[in-house]
Amino acid sequence: MAEKVTSGRPSRALRRVLIPLALAQFICSFAGSNMNVMINEIAKDLGTTVQGIQLAITLFLLVMAALMIPGGKLTDKFGRKRCLNLGLAVFGLGALISSFAQGLPTLIIGYSILEGIGTALLIPPVYILTTMLFTDITSRARAFGAINGMGGIGAATGPLIGGIIATAISWRAAFVFQAAIIVVIVLLSRRDVRDPLPAEPDRPFDYTGAALSALGLVLIVMGILAADNNGWLMLGLMVAGALVLAWFFLTVRAKERSGREPLLTLDLFRNRTSNLGLVTQNMQWLVLLGISFTISAYLQVVRGYNSIETGLILTAATVGLLLSSAAAERLAKRRAQRTLVMAGFVLTATGIVLGIALVSVSTSVWAFLPGLFLIGVGVGAMLTPSVNVVQSAFPDEKQGEISGLSRSVSNLGSSLGTAIAGTILVAGITKTPERSYALALTVLAAIAVGGLIAASFLPSTRPAAPAADGLPTTPHPHAKRSERGIPGFTSPDGVDKSTATPDSKAD
Known part of the structure; x- marks a missing residue:
């Protein structure tokens, strides 16, 4: 061992x-x-x-x-x-x-x-x-x-x-x-x-649930990718994906009622605070990856920059993201998580608008940098609190499941961002590149505003300081409760019952 x-x-x-x-x-x-x-x-x-x-x-x-x-x-x-x-x-x-x-x-x-x-x-x-x-x-x-x-x-x-x-x-x-x-x-x-523990080969696995959930997500994203080629195909794929996901949730409910172990428990979706946090996570990664693809494709296809030149320009966002991520723990001790998430979406949307405006009036490479830096700062500021909102909404025994769901939702946002923004950009990149570039970023800015609205409904209580990494620890179901080190359980109203004090006021 x-x-x-x-x-x-x-x-x-x-x-x-x-x-x-x-x-x-x-x-x-x-x-x-x-x-x-x-x-x-x-x-x-x-x-x-x-x-x-x-x-x-x-x-x-x-x-x-x-x-x-x-x-x-x-x-x-x-x-x-x-x-x-x-x-x-x-x-x-x-x-x-x-x-x-x-x-x-x-x-x-x-x-x-x-x-x-x-x-x-x-x-x-x-x-x-x-x-x-x-x-x-x-x-x-x-x-x-x-x-x-x-x-x-x-x-x-x-x-x-x-x-x-x-x-x-x-x-x-x-x-x-x-x-x-x-x-x-x-x-x-x-x-x-x-591996500290032996495998459990006899443990049941929800193969049906895994297949249905994967198929449903694939159909929906493929529908988005088909948008610029065939509207009816897009609609058909997305409707089919929605129906498959509905089938998946019905099988999960049936397994729970019969006492069998499903792929996910429906309890994960009954917590309002967690649901809002998952929405903001999805939108953060959607916007970030959508911006990365849109600007990368525009720089290479329209402006003719090579790989290293494109990478250097995108470094502006990297610097902003790393700086704000480094300050995440300190900020979390001073501000409510809702405040940080909302500020992140505001900065991100502002960076997108600034990027559109500067690039429209200047062909200089410097026109990309202020907006990208602001986007990086905004995304870095809200990644940690969004994850903490989701993780702290559940007790110890649910941490493994919610961590997996959290990472899955984030990756889904990444794929949706590339699909949505990329489809808009690619549709007109050879005929009207400037217009397609601005339209793709405008849609991403609108999604960032949607994330801001979702974040405004998060609880405003100031939580306990997050873990140093700012990301979820994923406890194993066999780990002892005393070994897990998970933040205190937060009730659906967002109040951390293990750490809340009379001073835990709205921000």
Whole structure:
């Protein structure tokens, strides 16, 4: 059994365990962000279009969203370490296939499907193993801070690193880089990572629920992608997706009533505060990824910038996001979570409007930077409080499920952002590029305003300070209550019952 920490700093063995887990989060985040700066190179090399690359990126994010919850459930049945290894193997195979792709179908198989499945299999074990091994609250906070810090670095530097590799060598080398990191992770995890608990092969798994939930999400997003080609096809796919998801929820209810274990419990959707938090999470990632794709495609296709130039321009948003994320814990001690989320949406919408205005009057590359920086600051300011709102709305025994749902909703937002904004942009990028660019960003600004409205209904009480990483710890269902270190239970009215004091006033 792997060594655990019960107090103080983690042992040297546990610090070694942390390295492959943090690298796993890094490479998955990198894979989700580096493709945007290579749109032109890949499209030309594979004989496809910007729309084809948009499809590949959207499907990658969608596969993650659709399979993240089933991936978490499988860890109990087959074991955390086994699922981690399987996810790494599938991800690495997908990266290698993508590096040799000679056409869009092969790229979709390698990148969108295999890397997406691999990510959905390996990310839940990363969080579950960390929670099980780092049982002291302080050491766990440091561990999650390191893992999510590497995830932030991967997402933030993906465009720049990907741009450098694509410009200096080839876009294919970016996938070789991913495969190489996977090999390093496998070697490190083989030696140091151990599963504290045995697998439960007899544990039931809701295969029907997993298939229905995945199919429903895929149909809805594919309907959005079909919007610029066939309105009736779009409508048909989205209606079919809605019906499949309704079927999924009916099967969940039937399983709960019969005493069987469903993929998700419906209790997760009965908490008003959590539901609002999930909406804001979805919209944050929708706006962020939609902006990233829109600006990346515009810079490459219309302005003619190469990968590294595009990556450097997007670094303005990266800097803003990292600065505001670094201040998230300090801000959370001074302001209500609702205030931070609302401020984030205001800054993001303002940044979008500023970006549209400056680019419309100037062809200089500097016209992009102020808006991108403001967008980064806004998104960074609200990511942590939105997650904390969702996580603190449930007691210990629900944390594993709500963490999986939270990550799935965030990934769904990412895929919707690329699908919605990309579809608007691609529809007129060759005929009316400036108009399509402004329209895509205007729609994203409107969605940000919708997020602001949703955030205004969040409870305004000042919560307890979040964990150092600002992201959810994912307790394993077998972990002892005293080992979980989860923030106090928050009732549906948003008041933290374990920490609320007479001074917990509205902001």
